Amino acid sequence: MSKLSADFYQRDDVLLISRELLGTVLCTQFSGNLTSGIIVETEAYAGVTDKASHAYAGKCTKRTEIMYTKGGTAYVYLCYGIHHMFNVVTNVEGVPHAVLIRSVQPLDGIDIMLQRRNLKNISNRLTAGPGILSQAMGISVHISGQSLLDKQIWIENRENNIPLKDFKIISSPRVGVKYDGKDANNPWCFQVKNSSWVSSAS
DNA sequence: CGAATGATCGGCT
DNA sequence: GCCGATCATTCGA
Numbered sequence A: 001m002s003k004l005s006a007d008f009y010q011r012d013d014v015l016l017i018s019r020e021l022l023g024t025v026l027c028t029q030f031s032g033n034l035t036s037g038i039i040v041e042t043e044a045y046a047g048v049t050d051k052a053s054h055a056y057a058g059k060c061t062k063r064t065e066i067m068y069t070k071g072g073t074a075y076v077y078l079c080y081g082i083h084h085m086f087n088v089v090t091n092v093e094g095v096p097h098a099v100l101i102r103s104v105q106p107l108d109g110i111d112i113m114l115q116r117r118n119l120k121n122i123s124n125r126l127t128a129g130p131g132i133l134s135q136a137m138g139i140s141v142h143i144s145g146q147s148l149l150d151k152q153i154w155i156e157n158r159e160n161n162i163p164l165k166d167f168k169i170i171s172s173p174r175v176g177v178k179y180d181g182k183d184a185n186n187p188w189c190f191q192v193k194n195s196s197w198v199s200s201a202s
Numbered sequence B: 001c002g003a004a005t006g007a008t009c010g011g012c013t
Numbered sequence C: 001g002c003c004g005a006t007c008a009t010t011c012g013a
Helices: A014-021 A064-068 A112-119 A131-138
Strands: A026-031 A033-046 A072-077 A083-088 A095-106 A153-157 A169-172 A189-194
Touching: A014 A033, A014 A095, A026 A095, A033 A112, A033 A131, A064 A072, A064 A083, A072 A131, A083 A131, A095 A131, A095 A189, A112 A131, A131 A169, A153 A189
Parallel strands: none
Antiparallel strands: A026 A033, A026 A153, A033 A095, A033 A189, A072 A083, A083 A095, A169 A189
């Protein structure tokens, strides 16, 4: 297994990075509690040219300024007042590209995740959704701006040492993007085919 | 300073 | 499967 490097995140192609993140393992470790999960669903947000992005048309506020930092940074923001959305910042400093992690398949620390979610039995309700996976893994806005090369939160590639092999990738229009115009129909939501852990599987 | 908005979740039918 | 609560952030006055 190997931790993904700064070079991986700082490449120019956010769509390529979104696809390559599928099948990698997102890990967090807070207060000695290690949790991890395989990324099975991502969404690409291509900065200033993307109407669905917070950084559309070069918008830069206190909240979104994290997206302008260099690739390999965590960007967490609060949606609907209560949901913590975890994003990976990509590309170089000044280019506000990001990948939203929409769902993961639980791997390590499942008991901790159950406890954080206040659940008793494991199911796709544990981590299948951008808001709840953050809750399960202990991610919240205080993580925003942390480097993914650090020791609290990172992403690693375990090659085939995970219960997910030879998967296929399907792409579809992004969730929750309802604007008119061509950007709304870009198939920039990527998920592992036939996974029961993606958010759209009921 | 007030109002509108949203990359959603969970409970109920 | 559908419906609506919920609140930080943003933008206009």
